[in-house]
Amino acid sequence: MAHRSRMPQWAQRLMESAARNPDGLVGRLSARLMGSGGDAPVTSVPDAELRVYVAPTNYAGQGFLWARALEAADPRIGARNTAIDLPGGYAFPADTLVPIAAVNASDAWAAGEWAAVSQFTHVLVEAERPLFGKRFGRDLEAEVAALEAAGVSVAFIGHGTDVRDPDRHRGLTQWSPYDEDPRTPVLREDARVNLALLERLRRPTFISTPDLAADLPWATWCPVVVDTGRFATAAPVLAGRRARVIHASSNPLQKGSDRIEPALAPLIESGAIEYELITATPAAEMPGVFAAADIVLDQFRIGSYGVAASEAMAAGRVVVGHVLPSVRERILRDTGLHLPIVEATPDTLREVVAGLVADPAAARAAAAAGPAYVAAVHSGAMSAAALIAAWIEPRPA
Helix, strand or coil, X not given: CCCXXXXXXXXXXXXHHHHHCCCCHHHHHHHHHHCCCCCCCCCCCCCCCEEEEEECCCHHHHHHHHHHHHHHHCCCEEEEEEEEECCCCCCCCXXXXXXXXXXXXXHHHHHHHHHHHCCCCEEEEECCCCCCCCCCCCCHHHHHXXXXXXXXXXXXXXXXXXXXXXXXXXXXXXXXXXXXXCCHHHHHHHHHHHXXXXXXXXXXXXXXXXXXXXXXXXXXXXXXXXXXXXXXXXCCCCCCCCEEEEEECCCHHHHCHHHHHHHHHHHHHHCCEEEEEECCCCHHHHHHHHHCXXXXXXXXXXXXXXXXXXXXXXXXXXXXXXXXXXXXXXXXHHHCCCCCCEECCCCCHHHHHHHHHHCHHHHHHHHHXXXXXXXXXXXXXXXXXXXXXXXXXXXXX
């Protein structure tokens, strides 16, 4: 099956509708077509003193990587992640991958998953999504109450659009995409409901990117994790006749992908750079994609950075993107490090890229700062430390 980003917009909307509302018309029709999911796997319970369960979204493989980071940080921790397998999704690793048909329709899977997860000591809920299918009426608050009644400690982690208020975001950057995004009414309502839930429950709460502090100022930053060894490369930067510039786009509107090629057109036409838009590339191929680039263009509308930029920095590439001053200040405050992403907006992108090509020594210096930054912030150690200190084993007040 083609990746969802290559499907027509109407097909993407139908799939999103089925995933978001399994009991709606599209969800019920999908269940009839896909069945109950068959003999779906149930998560395994680790033999460990501290048992941490991370589910259910695994965006960009982060649930799996946070689990591995926790296990590496403390030998007493055994961690598992479960992810919902959506048709046409990226192939990210997970400890347990469950077909969406089973999550939506299988009573047997829900009962088995609940029996397993209730034996964990800690549960980290990703993106405020319910964990157990129909068992608790797809009501996350009811799931939290049941888990806590079973003696399980529950925490939450916001990933992005699940807690980002579009109206608040418009006031942060003139490049905010939400005036143009047809999903904005849905995203606004989602964020409103999720933020109200988090505020009401006030359980330990984390954010995966520092810009989300604008929406959850009391949350703890748990950075996204990159497998630094997979992305490390000895490939030189700006050693060829022309600079190779790429942009990896999983969400063109949110990343400002449509602004890039027009901005770079004079540089492309003059032969100063070659430019390629990368879409729907399997995760396993991305180390080679980044190693073959000189300059990686990240995003120019949200005002932050995430997994793709971290991977490109780990590969020692020059990374260019729009990161809000408040986000850069938060990073410096929390880590003592300056974010080595070269700042640009759609208005300044052409000038910034031209300057990098004209001054390869400065460009290489920016690229060289990336691997050390990622090793310090995105290798998993800082993420595990945040989860342990603010939740799993909080220090006495």
